[in-house]
Structure formats: C-alpha cells, structure tokens
Amino acid sequence: MPPMPKYSDQAQEDLILDSAAKCIQSSSLLDFTMSAISKEAGLSMGSIYKHIQSKEDVLVALGYRSKVHFKNLVHQIFELPLPPVAKIVAVQLMDHSLVSDIGFGPQLETLLGNESILKRASRRWLEKFMEINIEVEDVFTQLLLHACESSELLVAQDEKANLVNEIVTSSWSLCVGHTQVAMQRGSRNILDQGIPPPVRYESDATIIQTLKRLLNTYQWKSPLTSELIEYTCGQLQQSGLR
Structure with a gap:
C-alpha cells in the first residue's frame, strides 16, 4: 500500500497559496517565481502544478x-x-x-x-x-x-x-x-x-x-x-x- 499523502488536496492548495503570498510580499506581483513558491511550501514542482499551472x-x-x-x-x-x-x-x-x-x-x-x-x-x-x-x-x-x-x-x-x-x-x-x-x-x-x-x-x-x-x-x-x-x-x- 502506498504511503498516505502528507497533506489533503485542500491543505496542499492552501499551503501553496500561503507560500505564494509570502513570496509576492517579499518580491512583487511581477517578480515572484514558481520555484520560489515550491521552495517556500516545501513541495515538489509537480505538486505545485497539480493545483496551479x-x-x-x-x-x-x-x-x-x-x-x-x-x-x-x-x-x-x-x-x-x-x-x-x-x-x-x-x-x-x-x-x-x-x-x-x-x-x-x-x-x-x-x-x-x-x-x-x-x-x-x-x-x-x-x-x-x-x-x-x-x-x-x-x-x-x-x-x-x-x-x-x-x-x-x-x-x-x-x-x-x-x-x-x-x-x-x-x-x-x-x-x-x-x-x-x-x-x-x-x-x-x-x-x-x-x-x-x-x-x-x-x-x-x-x-x-x-x-x-x-x-x-x-x-x-x-x-x-x-x-x-x-x-x-x-x-x-x-x-x-x-
């Protein structure tokens, strides 16, 4: 049996958006990057793109x-x-x-x-x-x-x-x-x-x-x-x- 996911889909999505807000706050609405969000959230890029394209x-x-x-x-x-x-x-x-x-x-x-x-x-x-x-x-x-x-x-x-x-x-x-x-x-x-x-x-x-x-x-x-x-x-x- 595969391991249970660390977060539910909704919790993961919330984490991504919370991390995105932090990245924007520390940079700008134009300069933030998807990789910065991934790093802030502690999630893989694959997990990020599952919710945000x-x-x-x-x-x-x-x-x-x-x-x-x-x-x-x-x-x-x-x-x-x-x-x-x-x-x-x-x-x-x-x-x-x-x-x-x-x-x-x-x-x-x-x-x-x-x-x-x-x-x-x-x-x-x-x-x-x-x-x-x-x-x-x-x-x-x-x-x-x-x-x-x-x-x-x-x-x-x-x-x-x-x-x-x-x-x-x-x-x-x-x-x-x-x-x-x-x-x-x-x-x-x-x-x-x-x-x-x-x-x-x-x-x-x-x-x-x-x-x-x-x-x-x-x-x-x-x-x-x-x-x-x-x-x-x-x-x-x-x-x-x-």
Whole structure:
C-alpha cells in the first residue's frame, strides 16, 4: 500500500497559496517565481502544478481567496444593527490592518482587472474568480432589494431593479476609483513625494463624505448622517473590524 499523502488536496492548495503570498510580499506581483513558491511550501514542482499551472493562476487564485475573505467580512458587517445605508459605508470604514488577508490586496485587484492576465489563467481558477465576484455583487444587491421591500429605501416598484443597480454600480465605482487614486498618490513615495494611503478611513475622510453625498441623493428612511457614521465606527470597533 502506498504511503498516505502528507497533506489533503485542500491543505496542499492552501499551503501553496500561503507560500505564494509570502513570496509576492517579499518580491512583487511581477517578480515572484514558481520555484520560489515550491521552495517556500516545501513541495515538489509537480505538486505545485497539480493545483496551479502558471503565474497567472497564482494571481487569480489569490484574488479568488481574497474575495472570499472579503465576502465573509461583508456578511459580518451586514449582520450588525445598522440601517442599510450605514452598512454600505461600513465596508469602507473597516480597518484593513486588522481585516486584510494579504497586504497587497488593492494592487492585486487592480492587476486582475487586466483582461490579458485573466486570459492566461486556467479555466478552473478563472471560473472560481468570476463566480465569487458575482456573489459579492449579489450580496450588496440583496441588501438593497431588502431595503426596498421593507420601505427603508423608498422607490416605485417598477423602478426598483434599475435603482438598485444604479446604487451598486455608482458606489462601487466611486470606491474603486478612490482606491486607484490613493495608490497612484502613494506610488510617488518612490521619489519621496507620496502620500501613504491610510489603513483605515476616519469619518471625515474624503471618500466617506463623498459616499455620504452620493447615497443621500436617494430616499432613505434613515439617511446617512454624521452621527450615524460615528455610530457605525463604534459598531465596527466592537466587532473587531476597526
């Protein structure tokens, strides 16, 4: 009888991705190598390629795992005793030094917006990555649909679907765009001219105030006030998310 494997398939895959994250952290999203991952994991290249076929697979797999982690955090936030509009803002008020699973998450997410990279990934990881992105978007969509049904968000029945899509798309675009700007400003550190992005946003941060202005253009039973934002910060702190 052959010897039992040292790791289960899932444990081996987790080990590979943990090792990949360490290799990227010590080098970069572009400079890491498959051989370095093999050495860090203590696994043969054959074992590595059983789970990950290319560097693009590594990036997409890490992107998938990071998005699963993010989805779990969003679920945790959406269970807090907050009105729906505050839950949306709460996602931006998390302390990333406490909740992030990898230190290069925003940079990875930007890289995975590149279609040429995605096309080089294996179908298995690409499908998983696309599916989790859709699932995350659906979590926000369901929050808003429930807000409509409970009359927390006032909207005519025939306008509900369009309005929900509008809020999800506009708030998502605003937050992603702000992250891009923050990273570009931070990259000026190469010439000692950068502004390091904060690990968490305070209630008066530009992105929070802009998101407040955007969301309050809609008819909420409980609009987003400064007092509600402060209360939201307190709820996040009590939950260990801030």
